[in-house]
Structures are given as C-alpha cells and as structure tokens.
Amino acid sequence: MSIIEVRQLTKSYRVYKKREGLSESIRGLFHREYSEVEAVRGIDLDVQQGEFVAFLGPNGAGKTTTLKLLSGVINPTSGTASVMGYVPWQRKNDYRRRFALVMGQKNQLWWDLPAQESYRLHQQIYGIDADQFKTTLSELTDLLDVGRLLSQPVRELSLGERMKMELIAALLHSPEVLFLDEPTIGLDVIAQHNIQKFLRYYQEKRKITILLTSHYMKDIAALCKRVVIVADGRIEYDGSLSGIIDKFSGSKIITLQFAEGHRPSMSTFGEVLDENWPKVRVRVNRADVPRVLAETLRDNPIEDVAVEDPPLEDVIADLFRETSERNLQNAASVAANSR
Ligand SMILES: Nc1ncnc2c1ncn2[C@@H]1O[C@H](COP(=O)(O)OP(=O)(O)OP(=O)(O)O)[C@@H](O)[C@H]1O
Numbered sequence: 001m002s003i004i005e006v007r008q009l010t011k012s013y014r015v016y017k018k019r020e021g022l023s024e025s026i027r028g029l030f031h032r033e034y035s036e037v038e039a040v041r042g043i044d045l046d047v048q049q050g051e052f053v054a055f056l057g058p059n060g061a062g063k064t065t066t067l068k069l070l071s072g073v074i075n076p077t078s079g080t081a082s083v084m085g086y087v088p089w090q091r092k093n094d095y096r097r098r099f100a101l102v103m104g105q106k107n108q109l110w111w112d113l114p115a116q117e118s119y120r121l122h123q124q125i126y127g128i129d130a131d132q133f134k135t136t137l138s139e140l141t142d143l144l145d146v147g148r149l150l151s152q153p154v155r156e157l158s159l160g161e162r163m164k165m166e167l168i169a170a171l172l173h174s175p176e177v178l179f180l181d182e183p184t185i186g187l188d189v190i191a192q193h194n195i196q197k198f199l200r201y202y203q204e205k206r207k208i209t210i211l212l213t214s215h216y217m218k219d220i221a222a223l224c225k226r227v228v229i230v231a232d233g234r235i236e237y238d239g240s241l242s243g244i245i246d247k248f249s250g251s252k253i254i255t256l257q258f259a260e261g262h263r264p265s266m267s268t269f270g271e272v273l274d275e276n277w278p279k280v281r282v283r284v285n286r287a288d289v290p291r292v293l294a295e296t297l298r299d300n301p302i303e304d305v306a307v308e309d310p311p312l313e314d315v316i317a318d319l320f321r322e323t324s325e326r327n328l329q330n331a332a333s334v335a336a337n338s339r
Helices: 022-030 063-070 115-126 130-144 159-171 189-206 217-223 241-248 286-299 312-337
Strands: 004-016 034-047 052-056 078-083 099-103 177-181 209-213 226-231 234-240 251-258 271-276 279-285 302-308
Touching: 004 063, 034 063, 034 234, 052 063, 052 217, 063 078, 063 099, 063 177, 063 209, 099 159, 115 130, 115 159, 130 159, 130 189, 159 189, 189 209, 189 217, 209 217, 217 312, 226 241, 226 312, 234 241, 241 312, 251 286, 279 286, 286 302
Parallel strands: 052 209, 052 226, 099 177, 177 209
Antiparallel strands: 004 034, 004 078, 226 234, 251 279, 251 302, 271 279
C-alpha cells in the first residue's frame, strides 16, 4: 500500500479583486468582488514508503499548495488524500507527530532565541522522551556540524546555518514523512551541497519518505530518483530524471569538428547553437539525426563528431515555457467564450 495516496485533489483560492482608481477602490470596500485561482487542478499521486520524490515546476505551478494540503495546513476544494492512513486536513495530533514540513522561505524557530530553546519547546509539544531528545539532538547536530551554534540567537546565524537548524527542529520528533519546500533556496553552492549530503545520508539511514520541491536541478539530481513535474496545477510527468529528456526533448545536439580550410554553409545541418570554427554545435530534430549525420559525413571532411542530448535544464525550461504558453492560450479562449 502507498504511504501517500492522492486522488483528484484540487485547491482553489478565492482572491479579492482590487479595483483601479480611488472611487473604484472605495466602491470595492462595499461591493467586494472575488476571483478564483485554481492552484491545484486534480492531482493523482501514489508514493511508496522510503521514496524520495522531487516536485519540479515553474513558479506558481501548485507545488507549495500541494505540500500544504498534504501537511494539513490548508483544506482542499475537492478530492482525497491519505498520508500514512491519515486525512491531513483532519489535523489529528497522531498525524502531526509522524510528519514534518520545512519551508525554506519560512522560519519556525524563534528569531531572538538560541535554537536550543526552540528545540526544548518542540520536545514539550511533541512529548519527546528526555533521553530520546538528547540522543536525537546530538546525532543531528553532529551530522550537520552545528553543535557550537546551539546557544547563539538564530538571528545571528547565516542562511545556511539557519536552514540546518530548521531541519533539526523538523527532525527532532523523528518523522516518517518529510515535506521539504525549497530547503536550499538562497544558499551558496557549498551550503546547498552540505544540505544535500545530509538529506541523502539521513534518508538512506532512516528510510523516511520525502517529498521535495526545489528549483535547483542539482538538488534533484543528487537526491531523487523519481521526479514529478507539475505545471499549472496538473501533473505533466511522473518518472525518472533521465526519462524527462526521452519524453520531452525533440532534439539532439551534434558537435562537428571540420577539417581546416573547409567551410560549408551551416544552416543545412540544423539550428546553429555556437560556432567556434572549425568546431560547430547544431541542434537537430531527433528523427533527422541519422540523415543529417550521413549527409554531413558524406559531403564534408570531418575530423570529429559527437551526438548528445540537450542539457536537462534546457529541456525542462522549454517544457515550462510550452506549458505556460498553452495555459495562457486556454485562459484566453475560456475568457473569449464566456463573453
Ligand atoms: N494564499 C493564497 N491565496 C491566493 N492565491 C494563492 C495563495 N497561495 C498560492 N496562491 C496561488 O496559487 C498558485 C500556486 O501557488 P504555489 O505557491 O502553490 O506555487 P508553487 O509551484 O509552489 O510556486 P513557486 O515555485 O513560485 O513557489 C499561484 O498562482 C499562486 O499565486
């Protein structure tokens, strides 16, 4: 049985439509108008115990909303979800003790107090046994190498140190499911790497289930075998990272090294990406690769040739661009039909 089961989950936010101009603003105080933002539009998802799943998607795709729904922070508009057998938005205390939510953009630690004070409060709230608390805290502080920072006010810590402290707070009660929303946002490469290393080690050791959102491909490549791409509130892809290229990339990159002195017209090969004569990189439709290679090798003195997939980041950026253009077109046709 799946540890997380989501069926046709939707969430619409009701937002106040602010009017332009002073008189309209005053009128708006008495006749409020609202519009609906459909943040999540019918998500189905099954996650097995011990999986580390990445949620990838452009800004506003509905990733944070989905994590908030699964953590019971907000109620859905429709649909069902079960996490370890609990309905998240029933907010049962037993459920709270078994999961944690970490949001990279929000602090849960007291800003003016040392982290250890907040941890003691967590111990009380979660009813963690004193010996267990001591052991877990010392294990986590050792792993993240932050023992010396425990008694320093949180506001004095760097962003990376603070994120480590936030992770400790989230893991003190040993949750079985962890929702991580952008845990490395704003961190430099070294701090990002440290957090990745810790998460990989901790997940492998404890076999907990993690859902992670991140805009950093490096986080995702380092941590997750399974990637769920969300765009405009819907799941567009659910599979391996490498499968994204197979599914969404319609092209390959061919690098050609010509013999000195020979300079053919490049447009015949495909879209020229860069030209550093005698080396040229061109993008070619996947289906055309065999023909382009055969013709190029037949008609030109070539010293070297390489065929590669386009970088994953580019494929994902193209996919995000396509889905947002499609959504804009859909929204425009819905608006036109409703006139
Ligand atoms: N509290 C709210 N009230 C109204 N609209 C909201 C609220 N929270 C989110 N939204 C809207 O819902 C949509 C999805 O937002 P969400 O934060 O879930 O996206 P996201 O994929 O996490 O984006 P990002 O990558 O930028 O964090 C957006 O259009 C956003 O403006």
